[in-house]
Amino acid sequence: MRSLVWFRTDLRVADNTALRRACAGADRGVLAVFLLSTQEWAEHDWAAVKVDFALRTLRALSASLARLKIPLLIAPAPRRAEIPGIIASLCREHGCDAVYANREYEVNEARRDERAGEALRAAGVRFEVCEDQCILPPGSVRTGTGAFFTVFTPFKKAFYRVLTEQGGGAVAPGLRPQAETGVRASEIPARVEGFESSVDPALWPAGEDAALARLRWFCAGPISRYKERRDFPGEDSTSRLSPYLAIGAVSPRVCLRAALEVNEGRLDAGDPGAAHFISELVWREFYKHMLVGFPRVCMGRAFKPATERIRWAENPAHLEAWAQGRTGYPIVDAAMRQLAQTGWMHNRLRMIAAMFLAKDLFLDWRLGERHFMRRLIDGDLANNNGGWQWSAGTGADAAPYFRVFNPFSQSRKFDPGGAFIRRYVPELADLSDDDIHDPSALPMLLRTRIDYPEPIVDHARARDRVIAAFRAIGEAPADDAAVRRD
Numbered sequence: 172m173r174s175l176v177w178f179r180t181d182l183r184v185a186d187n188t189a190l191r192r193a194c195a196g197a198d199r200g201v202l203a204v205f206l207l208s209t210q211e212w213a214e215h216d217w218a219a220v221k222v223d224f225a226l227r228t229l230r231a232l233s234a235s236l237a238r239l240k241i242p243l244l245i246a247p248a249p250r251r252a253e254i255p256g257i258i259a260s261l262c263r264e265h266g267c268d269a270v271y272a273n274r275e276y277e278v279n280e281a282r283r284d285e286r287a288g289e290a291l292r293a294a295g296v297r298f299e300v301c302e303d304q305c306i307l308p309p310g311s312v313r314t315g316t317g318a319f320f321t322v323f324t325p326f327k328k329a330f331y332r333v334l335t336e337q338g339g340g341a342v343a344p345g346l347r348p349q350a351e352t353g354v355r356a357s358e359i360p361a362r363v364e365g366f367e368s369s370v371d372p373a374l375w376p377a378g379e380d381a382a383l384a385r386l387r388w389f390c391a392g393p394i395s396r397y398k399e400r401r402d403f404p405g406e407d408s409t410s411r412l413s414p415y416l417a418i419g420a421v422s423p424r425v426c427l428r429a430a431l432e433v434n435e436g437r438l439d440a441g442d443p444g445a446a447h448f449i450s451e452l453v454w455r456e457f458y459k460h461m462l463v464g465f466p467r468v469c470m471g472r473a474f475k476p477a478t479e480r481i482r483w484a485e486n487p488a489h490l491e492a493w494a495q496g497r498t499g500y501p502i503v504d505a506a507m508r509q510l511a512q513t514g515w516m517h518n519r520l521r522m523i524a525a526m527f528l529a530k531d532l533f534l535d536w537r538l539g540e541r542h543f544m545r546r547l548i549d550g551d552l553a554n555n556n557g558g559w560q561w562s563a564g565t566g567a568d569a570a571p572y573f574r575v576f577n578p579f580s581q582s583r584k585f586d587p588g589g590a591f592i593r594r595y596v597p598e599l600a601d602l603s604d605d606d607i608h609d610p611s612a613l614p615m616l617l618r619t620r621i622d623y624p625e626p627i628v629d630h631a632r633a634r635d636r637v638i639a640a641f642r643a644i645g646e647a648p649a650d651d652a653a654v655r656r657d
């Protein structure tokens with residue numbers, strides 16, 4: 172038996188279910204393939220920085236697979252419709268009896284796999300799609316009535332219960348070298364046309380070893396301060412594992428195991444930082460479960476259907492100012508420039524920038540979701556959509572519509588000395604720790620000396636507008652006292 176492993180967003184050797192299954196009993200060796208699916212990437216808004224990161228990760232993967240005597244083939248698949256045929260003809264060419272892949276839960280990816288399965292069956296090749304992307308397979312954690320959870324806290328409780336009672340989340344043992352195939356591995360292209368990244372690759376060392384080094388660094392110290400410090404974007408206090416998790420250079424089970432080691436086996440309680448980190452990994456699980464339970468979120472639709480009735484503003488100039496980091500709100504602008512320069516944005520800032528677009532600018536959250544996806548090195552449909560719908564108030568377990576972050580107070584709270592703003596908005600670097608959060612409050616004479624825009628909207632008025640819009644579609648709270656000032 173000879174197997175083919177079809178790598179997609181699981182670019183690693185360790186704890187890779189499809190790879191492990193492919194190696195079991197493959198006495199004539201194992202081959203691997205990665206498709207350069209440029210149409211899929213473009214349609215799904217893969218950022219150039221993510222493609223560059225994937226290519227660099229593939230180089231590391233090819234070297235690791237070579238040590239297992241598994242050649243990694245790279246095949247162009249410019250059109251999605253050709254993918255099943257390409258996989259089937261690779262099997263014919265190399266005499267493979269079975270193809271193994273890890274499941275991708277997005278609707279288009281699931282349909283692609285169905286078609287690939289049909290083409291392979293027709294060619295007499297077995298196709299096995301494995302559960303691998305999550306700690307527990309989406310759909311395996313349900314309410315007492317068998318429904319999908321739509322609120323995070325009860326989901327997390329049930330998730331911990333299932334993990335504890337039924338096991339799961341175990342890390343697979345390492346693999347041994349396979350039988351020789353005599354097939355040569357492909358060269359990994361340095362770039363792919365249409366996806367040229369301007370982000371410095373040194374910011375994001377690629378590959379499984381880099382991912383594990385980052386995980387070790389995080390678990391050796393920062394994890395214990397994570398709960399207190401994770402909201403301060405000026406500090407390197409989160410794991411920054413998201414690019415590795417998104418491309419699959421590290422498995423979520425390996426991350427969980429590392430955190431459990433710090434926390435002496437406890438999921439919650441124990442070290443508050445480790446427990447909180449585990450809880451964030453469960454947010455990732457939650458959004459993947461949502462994607463499977465409510466596939467409409469894959470198709471540009473709001474989780475809360477009533478919110479589809481909101482008539483969002485149309486203002487290309489505001490969208491552009493937000494995207495360029497020229498809104499006149501320093502924390503929002505610093506966030507957007509961090510994204511443009513590094514391909515990543517801190518979680519607190521993602522919430523602030525997203526809420527600003529949807530609630531202050533009152534623009535359709537889908538515009539922001541797409542912009543993020545096109546820029547993020549860790550772009551992931553489930554997490555990005557979940558984060559955007561949370562921020563816009565249209566999602567499952569979303570921030571209530573009347574919760575509208577005040578960008579100035581968020582800035583004072585989470586970047587108190589303005590260090591983060593100074594880094595990304597250098598034109599404000601000389602302002603005092605207080606003035607830097609809101610230069611529009613400076614006397615006119617001083618304001619005219621800085622090349623920085625006035626706020627493009629008035630926060631208080633914008634807040635009233637969005638609350639009125641949600642009320643108009645029947646999202647009113649029981650009483651006005653519930654409308655808190657955030």
Ligand SMILES: Cc1cc2nc3c(=O)[nH]c(=O)nc-3n(C[C@H](O)[C@H](O)[C@H](O)COP(=O)(O)OP(=O)(O)OC[C@H]3O[C@@H](n4cnc5c(N)ncnc54)[C@H](O)[C@@H]3O)c2cc1C
Nearest residue numbers: 409410411412413451455518521525550551554555558559
């Ligand atoms: C508007 C918006 C858009 C987002 N888009 C994405 C995206 O495209 N890809 C992405 O991976 N995350 C996204 N997130 C979630 C979160 O911001 C990032 O996962 C996190 O900032 C990554 O940094 P980190 O690895 O240092 O996270 P850590 O704080 O170290 O967390 C560890 C891991 O847990 C997971 N995680 C943490 N927070 C969340 C969360 N709120 N939701 C889901 N998973 C989480 C991530 O996989 C992360 O790598 C988005 C959040 C918002 C509010």
